[in-house]
Amino acid sequence: MQSKFLRVQVRKIEIDKWCEGCALQDDPGQDYVFAWIKQNAAWFRDAWNHSLCRHCQSWRICGHRVLKECREYKNESLDYAVHHNN
Numbered sequence: 001m002q003s004k005f006l007r008v009q010v011r012k013i014e015i016d017k018w019c020e021g022c023a024l025q026d027d028p029g030q031d032y033v034f035a036w037i038k039q040n041a042a043w044f045r046d047a048w049n050h051s052l053c054r055h056c057q058s059w060r061i062c063g064h065r066v067l068k069e070c071r072e073y074k075n076e077s078l079d080y081a082v083h084h085n086n
Contacts, residue, residue, distance in 0.1 A: 004059060005048055012044060012064040013037075 002010070013036050020028045047066035053059050057074040067073075 004054070004063070005045070008048065008053070008059065008063040008066075009041070009044055015064060016040075 013033055016036060017028055017032050020032060044066070048054060048063075051063075051066040051068055052070050052073045053063040053066055055076050056063070056070070056072075057076045058072060059076070062072075
């Protein structure tokens with residue numbers, strides 16, 4: 001099973017690749033993915049480590065945005081506690 005971070009990073013790469021494909025009106029291919037990793041993996045990891053998304057219930061939906069502030073933030077551990085302490 002992929003870690004939460006890897007799932008979010010793959011989603012971010014997919015979104016960026018799709019946007020690039022729209023701009024090019026063509027599939028940028030696997031080379032785009034490798035270039036993205038080389039150019040962006042370090043900053044994305046750092047952004048993830050400092051984001052609210054790491055601990056949010058909605059990380060699967062919008063975690064790729066790696067936000068430090070979010071009105072929609074709901075701590076994941078609070079949801080876990082509610083469902084597992086009964």
